[in-house]
Structures are given as C-alpha cells and as structure tokens.
Amino acid sequence: MSVTATRLDPKFKYEVAAHPGGEEIKVCFACGVCTAGCPVSEIDPAYNPRKIIRMVLLGMREEVLKSDLLWLCINCYTCTAHCPQNVKFTNVIGALRDMAVKEGYVHPRFSGDVDEIDRFMLKLRRDMVAAAAKEKDAPAKADPQGLLDQVTGK
C-alpha cells in the first residue's frame, strides 16, 4: 500500500464517515499512536492504521479497498483505546471491510474466511498456552514452533 494515487475520490472519506463506526475518522491528526501500539504493525510494519486513515482522507478509494492489508486487523481495539482523538480505528476497519465486500473488491465468502482464521488462531493459541503452561515454573524458554508442532501433532 504505497501513497502513489492514480485517481482520488474526494467523496470517499464522507462515505466512510457516514458508515456506522467511521464517524470520527476526520478528526485524526496523524500522531501515529494507533500504529505504534498495534500488535499487527509490530510484526508487519506494512500494516499501518495511521497510513490507512491518511489514504482514506486523501480519497484513495481503490488502493484502500482492494488492499489485502485491510484484513490483517485482529480486532483487539488497542488502537481505539490509545487514540487521543477518539478515532475508533477498529470500527473504521470494519467499515472499510464492509465497503470492500459491498463494492465487489472481495467475495463475501472471504470475509467469513477471515473470521474463521481468527477463531482458529484463538483455539491454537489457547492450546499452545496450555502446552507451555505445563512447564510454567521452569526457567527454560518455550519455543513457539515446538509448541505448535506439539499441539498440531506433527
């Protein structure tokens, strides 16, 4: 997702703002606190809430709605809790995903797939934590890959 726009759509931001959850997007002052606290940004800096907001405000409709990054958010609401301007970015992402589906950038099936992945990851996490907890009072550091193999029976 780079900021090299081909066609800008000045109405885009109003549509996002009109979407339930998107209301506060226009008051963002680009401080970057959302990104700096985001666990997804920490593992993949290409995912950047602040930048996504800038792109919406600039009217980069197509770039935003077709981007795969839109689907990386794990709905943890950390960004929302941190934002000094009360921008509820988690809801903004929800609004953008709805628009991406409605406008045909992704098949509705895909949105369900992502939910399924989220649930699967949570179960996996639960099982890995449980496996690691068996040795929770030992000083040795658990190895996530080893734990994964253990719980998936590899």
Added chain:
Amino acid sequence: MKASALVIGGGPAGIGAALELAAAGIKVYLVEKEGAVGGWGARYVCKATDKCRQCSACLIPEKIQEVYQEPLVEILTNTQVVGFAEEAGRFQVRLQREQTLDPALCNACGKCLEACPRGAVERLNPWAVAYSIDKEKCAVYAGENCDLCARACPTGAINFQRPSASWDVSVDLVVAATGHQPFDARRKYRLGYGRFPRVITGLELEEALNRIEGIDIFGDGWKPMNVAFIQCVGSRDVQEGAEYCSRVCCKYALRLAGLMRHREPQTQVTFYYMDIQTGGKGFSEVYQDCREHFAFVRGIPAKIDGSDPLKLHLDGVSGQSFTTREHDLVVLSVGITPSPDNEEIARLLTLNRDEHGFLKGREGVYVAGTAGGPRDISESLAHGMETAAKAITKLEGREG
C-alpha cells in the same frame, strides 16, 4: 480607597493580584492552603545555561519577597475558605487556619525535619519562610501518638494540641487564583509511569534539577546518557477531556533539556512531538538552539517496554512505519489540568466551570491564572495583575 479583597491561592497569579490590589490601597487577605506561598512554580529550577533562558522561574522568589514586604497584604498560610455568603454586594467569608505549626514562631532551622522518621516535615520550596507538615505522611494525622518534631523544635512552633482558628472577614471583591494540577501521568498506563522507575515526569525533572547541581537525578550516581522527552502527555487529548494545548510543556521541556546538556554536554536528547509551540518571550531563540543539538521525531510513542534500556514503540518516524527506539530515561512532558479542588471552589463561590473544568469568573468574584486555563508563570502573574486592575476599575465605578 478604603476597601478590602480576598485572594484565594498564593501562586504567581494570586501574588500578582494581591500586589496590584495593595498598590491601589486595598487591604488584601491572601489565603493559601499550603504552608508556603509560591505555587507550583516555586519548585522549578532556573534553566539558565551560560545565559538566562527566560523561563520565569526566578520571578517567583522575587514576587514572594515583594508580597511579604507589602504591609497591606496579610498572608495567611495553612488557611482555607470554609464559608462564603453574599450581602448587598459584599462578601462575608469564613476562614479556617490549621495551627499545628505556627509560621510566626518557625525560624526554618530544620530541626523538625531531621527529627521526623516518616519524612512528613517538608519545606515546600526554597523560599518558604516556614516548614510544613504533610498530613498524609504524619503519624498524628493517622491517629497515632508522636511528638518527635514538636519536641525537637526550639521555638515551640509545633504543637499538635493547638486548635485550628476560624474567623470571618468582610470583603468587597474576591479573586480565585487556586491554580492547576499537573497531569497525572499514571493515567497513561501504557507509558509506564509509576511502573518503570526511569520513566519520570517533567515536574519530577524540574524538582530534581532544582535539588542537585549535576544530572544525577535519582541521587544514586547514575547519569542518563540518552534521554527521550515525550510531549503533549495529557494535553490535546480528547480521551482525557483535555482538548487544549497546555502552552507550557514545549517551553519547559526544551529548556530542561538545554539545562541537562549544559550540565553534562554529552547527554543526548530526542523529542517526540506532534508540533512544537514556539510562542512566548525569548522562546524562538531557545528553539533554534535546540534544533541544532537535539533530535526531533514527529510521532508520539504509544507504549514503552520496561526493559533496560527502555523501548519506545512508535510510528511515522521520517516516513518509516512501526519502529522501536531505545532510551535510558524517558521524561513525560505533563500538561496543565484543572485543579481537583475546582468543583468545590465553584460550589462555594457560585462560579461556573468551562467544558474542561477550569473556573469562570463572575461579578465581584474574579478568576486569575491557571485556575482559569493554561498559562505560564509570567502570563499567570500578568493575568493576576490584569484581573486585579479590572476589579479595581469596577469597584471605583461602583463607589463613584
């Protein structure tokens, strides 16, 4: 003019108002709830390097001295307003004075301070004419038996049996100059204040640099090498109900950083900010100087890991996305928030508060300094004087 006034709060704004009123021949009761006048600013360090940096910290001792020399101003420390009534354009005010430590007897020798095992005796600022007892730390106020300080005092200034005094005064006008509260940095949990010892506030840095000559701020021999200042902590923050700029943080932070570098030239400093407010006297010069020596990063860290060194999570550094930066000391530039007393003061004096919680004046009851909104020391002092001048004109109009 044969008139009298009540000024509540002995910070720069209250002192400014008291001096101006006295100059017009008005008798002033200057009521201060703490054991010493001067307000927050009396704890700050002079930020001069090889030259004066115009931080205004030195204005306070100067004005304290002036107000103590003004015969028309009666300075009442350890005193609060407990009753207030209005009658035919005059105000009947009940004052209450805590008298455990009598400032008239105290000669500030410091014997009580040495005697107290709980550190409950304090000298609020270097210009305090008397010591004070911190009720939150003192054993007697916790219901225990103790009289170590009273016994150590050679002048009998401390007496826990001495009852508090209350009496009434009648005045023509009131100035509320009750000041502000520095933002409570604990509210920003993710920045680690209160959890990580090397995350401190600007207020603590002010006080530490005022106490010591060098930059050994914790008094354990350790010196910070690579300092981060985080700006706008508790200001311009809708979530904290503080949508305003505090107007003082950029100025004190840059000057404190300059002072640290002056004391220890190899100290590295980085500012994390949204934008720098450069208004105010002599400040653009300070800022230019800082740009040369310090790093400026546009972006506010969202969280700090309590590792050694501390790890700051941030975004948007020179076009980059998510990054982390390491520092061995983090200073949170906390802003000005409304005093928690404002609600009670507004009720007592029948005042309104603005949307943030700062006080608004009315006929006969004026508000000066940071009680009414963010201001620095010289602005608060000037505002106190201005407010008094306005009140005097009003009073003359009424009498004439």
